[in-house]
Amino acid sequence: MSTQERQAAESKTLFGFWVYLMTDCVLFASLFATFAVLRFNTNGGPTGEDLFNLSFVFKETFILLTSSFACGLGILAARQGNKRLCLSMFGLTFALGLAFLGLELHEFNKLYNDGDSWRRSGFLSAFFTLVGTHGAHITAGLIWMGTMMLRVVQQGLTTNNIKRLTMLSLFWHFLDIVWIFIFTVVYLMGLVL
Amino acid sequence: MSLLGRLNWDAVQHGWVIAGGQVTLVAVMLAVVGLLTYKKRWGWLWREWLTTVDPKRIGVMYIVFAMLMLLRGLADAAMMRAQQAVSVGPHHGFLDPNHYQQIFTAHGTIMIFFVAMGLMFGLINLVVPMQIGSRDVAFPFLNATSFWLYAMGGMLLNLSLVLGGFAATGWLAYPPLSELAYSPGPGVDYWIWGLQIAGVGSLMSGINFLVTIIKMRAPGMKLMKMPMFCWSVLGAMSLVVFAFPILTATLTMLALDRTLGMHFFTALNGGNPMMYVNLIWAWGHPEVYILVLPAFGVYSEIVPTFSRKPLFGYTSMVWAIWGIVLLSFLVWLHHFFTMGAGADVNAFFGVMTMAIAVPTGVKIFNWLFTMYRGRVRFTTPMLWFIGFVTTFTMGGVAGVIMAIPAADFELHNSLFLVAHFHTMIIGGVVFGYFAGLTYWFPKFFGFRLNERLGKYAFYCWFVGFLLAFIPLYILGMMGATRRLDHYDASLGWQWLFIVAAVGVALVLVGVGFQVLQLYYSIKNRHANLDKTGDPWLGRTLEWSTASPPPFYNFAHIPLASERDAYWEMKKHKGQVTPKYESITLPRNTIMPLTISLMAFMFGFGMIWHMYWLPILGFFGIVGSIIWRSTSDEHEYKLPAAKVRQIEEELEARYA
Numbered sequence: 001m002s003t004q005e006r007q008a009a010e011s012k013t014l015f016g017f018w019v020y021l022m023t024d025c026v027l028f029a030s031l032f033a034t035f036a037v038l039r040f041n042t043n044g045g046p047t048g049e050d051l052f053n054l055s056f057v058f059k060e061t062f063i064l065l066t067s068s069f070a071c072g073l074g075i076l077a078a079r080q081g082n083k084r085l086c087l088s089m090f091g092l093t094f095a096l097g098l099a100f101l102g103l104e105l106h107e108f109n110k111l112y113n114d115g116d117s118w119r120r121s122g123f124l125s126a127f128f129t130l131v132g133t134h135g136a137h138i139t140a141g142l143i144w145m146g147t148m149m150l151r152v153v154q155q156g157l158t159t160n161n162i163k164r165l166t167m168l169s170l171f172w173h174f175l176d177i178v179w180i181f182i183f184t185v186v187y188l189m190g191l192v193l
Numbered sequence: 194m195s196l197l198g199r200l201n202w203d204a205v206q207h208g209w210v211i212a213g214g215q216v217t218l219v220a221v222m223l224a225v226v227g228l229l230t231y232k233k234r235w236g237w238l239w240r241e242w243l244t245t246v247d248p249k250r251i252g253v254m255y256i257v258f259a260m261l262m263l264l265r266g267l268a269d270a271a272m273m274r275a276q277q278a279v280s281v282g283p284h285h286g287f288l289d290p291n292h293y294q295q296i297f298t299a300h301g302t303i304m305i306f307f308v309a310m311g312l313m314f315g316l317i318n319l320v321v322p323m324q325i326g327s328r329d330v331a332f333p334f335l336n337a338t339s340f341w342l343y344a345m346g347g348m349l350l351n352l353s354l355v356l357g358g359f360a361a362t363g364w365l366a367y368p369p370l371s372e373l374a375y376s377p378g379p380g381v382d383y384w385i386w387g388l389q390i391a392g393v394g395s396l397m398s399g400i401n402f403l404v405t406i407i408k409m410r411a412p413g414m415k416l417m418k419m420p421m422f423c424w425s426v427l428g429a430m431s432l433v434v435f436a437f438p439i440l441t442a443t444l445t446m447l448a449l450d451r452t453l454g455m456h457f458f459t460a461l462n463g464g465n466p467m468m469y470v471n472l473i474w475a476w477g478h479p480e481v482y483i484l485v486l487p488a489f490g491v492y493s494e495i496v497p498t499f500s501r502k503p504l505f506g507y508t509s510m511v512w513a514i515w516g517i518v519l520l521s522f523l524v525w526l527h528h529f530f531t532m533g534a535g536a537d538v539n540a541f542f543g544v545m546t547m548a549i550a551v552p553t554g555v556k557i558f559n560w561l562f563t564m565y566r567g568r569v570r571f572t573t574p575m576l577w578f579i580g581f582v583t584t585f586t587m588g589g590v591a592g593v594i595m596a597i598p599a600a601d602f603e604l605h606n607s608l609f610l611v612a613h614f615h616t617m618i619i620g621g622v623v624f625g626y627f628a629g630l631t632y633w634f635p636k637f638f639g640f641r642l643n644e645r646l647g648k649y650a651f652y653c654w655f656v657g658f659l660l661a662f663i664p665l666y667i668l669g670m671m672g673a674t675r676r677l678d679h680y681d682a683s684l685g686w687q688w689l690f691i692v693a694a695v696g697v698a699l700v701l702v703g704v705g706f707q708v709l710q711l712y713y714s715i716k717n718r719h720a721n722l723d724k725t726g727d728p729w730l731g732r733t734l735e736w737s738t739a740s741p742p743p744f745y746n747f748a749h750i751p752l753a754s755e756r757d758a759y760w761e762m763k764k765h766k767g768q769v770t771p772k773y774e775s776i777t778l779p780r781n782t783i784m785p786l787t788i789s790l791m792a793f794m795f796g797f798g799m800i801w802h803m804y805w806l807p808i809l810g811f812f813g814i815v816g817s818i819i820w821r822s823t824s825d826e827h828e829y830k831l832p833a834a835k836v837r838q839i840e841e842e843l844e845a846r847y848a
Binding site: 005008011012013015016019020022023024026027030031033034037038041042043118119120121122123125126128129143147151160164 | 331332396399400401403404407408409434435436437438439441442443445446449450453454455456457459462463464465468472475777815819822823825
C-alpha cells in the first residue's frame with residue numbers, strides 16, 4: 001500500500017469506528033429510556049433507595065475514571081513512540097477496568113443472593129440489563145486491551161497498532177461517558193428522586 | 194437438562210400444507226446439491242461465491258436470496274387470500290386458526306426483513322461503489338459478514354417450517370402475547386433470533402455504506418455532485434445507523450423476558466407491554482423509510498435516463514430526502530393512536546405524519562417534471578415507475594387520512610390499514626426494486642432482460658395489485674379487521690375477498706412471467722448482449738465500465754467534476770492513452786460465512802434451550818475475530834501488467 005492509500009484506509013476505519021460508537025450510543029439510549037419508564041415499577045419489591053450504596057458506587061466511578069485517565073496517558077505515550085510507558089499505562093487501565101468489573105459483579109452477586117434478582121420486578125430487570133450491558137462492554141474492552149497489549153509487545157508501536165489503540169481508547173472513553181450517565185440516572189436519581 | 198434442550202421428535206411439524214412446504218424445501222436443496230455435483234461446480238461455488246468479498250457478487254447473492262424469500266412470502270399471501278375467500282359462515286377453510294396466524298406472521302416478517310431489505314442491500318451493493326467511482330466498499334470483510342448474517346437469519350427463520358412452528362403473534366410480535374406466558378413454544382424465539390442475527394448484519398451494512406459514501410467518492414465528486422441514488426442510500430443508511438440499535442435492544446429485552454424471566458414487557462410484575470410497542474415502532478417507522486428511500490433513488494436514476502434530461506430539482510430532492518430522514522423519527526406513535534396517549538400527543542404525531550407527505554410530494558413532482566418535455570422511452574423500468582407514481586400517490590393519500598387521529602380510531606387495525614401499507618410497500622418499494630433490477634441487470638450480467646416478457650409481468654403485477662388491494666380498502670371501511678381467518682356470511686364481504694384472491698392470482702401470473710423472462714433472457718442472451726457497457730444511454734459512472742465490469746470495477750479511478758459525470762464525459766470525449774497501475778484488493782476469505790454459521794448455531798441453541806450451543810457459537814465468534822485481528826495480510830496487489838491484460842481482453846471481446 002502507498003502512503004496515500006494507507007492514510008485513506010486509516011481515516012475510513014476511524015470514521016467507521018465513530019459511526020459504530022454512535023450506534024452503540026443509540027443502543028444505550030434505548031436501555032436508558034426503558035429504565036426511565038420502569039424505574040418505579042418495583043412490584044412491591046425494593047426501590048433504588050433501598051438497594052444502592054452511594055459510597056460503593058462512588059468507588060466504582062472513581063476507579064473507572066482513573067482508568068480512562070490512564071488510557072489517555074497510554075495513547076499519548078503510544079503517539080510519542082514510548083513503548084514501555086504505553087504498555088504500563090494500558091496495563092494500569094486494564095487492572096483498573098478489571099477492578100471495576102469485579103466490584104460490579106460483587107454488587108450483582110449481593111443483589112441476587114438477597115433475593116433482589118432481575119426476576120423480582122420491572123425496575124430490577126431494567127437495572128440489571130442497563131448496568132449489565134455496560135459491564136459486558138467493559139469485558140469486551142478488556143479482552144480487546146489484552147490482545148492489543150500482546151500485539152504491542154510482539155510487534156512494537158507500528159502505525160497499524162497505534163490506529164487500533166486509538167480506537168480502543170475511543171471505546172474506553174465512550175464507556176466512561178456512559179457510566180457517568182448510569183451513575184447519574186440510575187444511582188444518584190435512584191437515591192434522591 | 195438434556196443435550197438437545199427441548200428439541201425432540203414432537204417438534205417435527207405435521208399437516209399436509211406444512212408437509213408441502215417441507216417437501217419443497219428438501220427437494221430444492223437436493224436439486225441444488227445434485228446440480229452442483231453433476232456440473233462439478235463445488236470449487237466454483239467456493240471460490241467465486243462462498244468466500245467472495247466483492248460487493249458485486251455479494252449484491253447478486255442478496256438478490257437471489259431475496260427472490261427465493263419472495264416466493265415463500267407470496268405462497269403465504271396466496272394461502273391467506275384463499276382462506277379468506279372461502280372461510281365464511283359454516284365453512285372454515287383449509288387452515289386452522291393457529292396455522293393461519295403463523296402464516297400471516299411469517300408473511301410480514303419475511304417480506305419486510307428478507308425480501309425488501311434483501312433487494313435493497315443487493316442493489317446498494319451492486320450500484321453504490323460503481324456510481325461513486327470506487328473499487329470497493331469501505332469494509333469488504335464486514336460487508337460479506339453482513340450478507341451471511343442476513344442469509345443465516347433467513348434460514349433460521351425458515352427452519353421453523355420443519356421444526357417447531359413459527360410465531361403466531363403478527364409480524365411485530367407484540368407482548369404480552371409474545372411473552373412466555375402466552376406463547377410458550379419456540380415460534381417467538383425463531384422470530385427473535387432470526388431477526389436479531391439478520392438485524393445485526395443490517396446494522397453493520399448501514400455503517401459500512403455510510404462510510405463508503407462519505408469517504409470513497411471519486412476525486413471531484415462533491416456531495417452535491419453525487420448521483421441521487423447515492424444520496425437516497427446515504428439517507429437510508431443514516432436511518433439504519435440510528436434505528437437498528439433500537440431493534441437490537443428491543444429484541445434483546447424480549448429475549449431476556451422469555452429466557453431469564455425478566456419483566457420488561459410482561460403484563461405482570463412491573464412490566465410494561467406498551468413500552469415494547471413504542472420501542473418497536475421507534476425502529477419500525479424509520480424502517481419503512483429505510484426501505485423506500487433507496488427505491489426513490491432508483492426512480493431518480495431511471496426517470497432522467499429514460500427521459501434524456503437531467504433530474505429536475507436536484508437540490509430540492511436532496512433536501513426532501515433529509516426532511517424525510519428527520520421526520521421519520523417523529524411519527525412512530527401514529528401506529529398506535531389508540532394507545533390513549535391523549536389529545537395533545539396524538540395531535541403532535543398526527544401533524545408530523547401529515548408533514549412527512551410534503552417532502553414526499555416534492556419528490557413526486559420532481560420526477561414528473563423530469564419527464565415533462567423529455568424524450569420519454571417507455572421501457573419496462575419506466576413502466577414500473579409509472580405504476581409506482583399512481584399507486585403510491587393513492588396509498589399516500591390513504592395514509593394522510595389515517596394520520597387524523599379521530600379517523601384512525603375507526604381505521605386502526607382494519608383492512609384499510611393493511612391496504613394502505615401494502616400500497617406503499619408494493620407500489621413504492623417492490624416496484625422500485627423491480628425497476629432497478631431490470632435497469633441494472635445488463636450492467637452486471639452483460640445482457641438485457643427480455644422487454645416484452647418484462648412488460649407482461651408489469652401489467653399482471655399492476656392490475657393484480659389493484660384487484661387485490663382496492664377491495665381491502667372497501668372492506669376496511671366496512672369494518673373488516675386484519676388477521677381474520679373466518680367471518681360471518683351475513684356481512685356480505687365474501688365477493689370482495691374473492692376479487693382480492695383473483696388479484697393475488699394475477700400477481701402470481703406476473704411472477705410467472707418474471708421467472709419466464711429470466712429463463713428466456715438467459716437462454717437467448719447472445720441476441721441481447723450489451724457490448725458497449727451503456728445500453729440505456731446512462732448518465733452515471735457505472736455505465737462507463739464494461740458490462741459486466743471487471744472485479745476491480747475501474748482500471749482508472751474516474752474524475753467526476755459534474756453531476757451526471759458519465760454524461761459529461763461522453764460529451765467531451767477525448768482519447769486518453771491508457772497507463773495502468775497496480776490495484777490493491779481484499780483477499781477472499783471464508784470467515785464471514787463461518788462467523789455467520791456460528792451465529793446460526795447461537796440462535797438455534799437459544800431457540801431450543803440447548804445452552805451449550807450458544808456458548809460454543811459465542812466463543813467461536815470471539816475467537817474468530819481475535820484470530821483475524823492477529824494478521825494484517827488481508828489484501829493483495831494486482832500488478833499493472835495483469836490489469837492491462839484484463840482491460841485489453843475486455844476491449845477485444847466485442848471488437
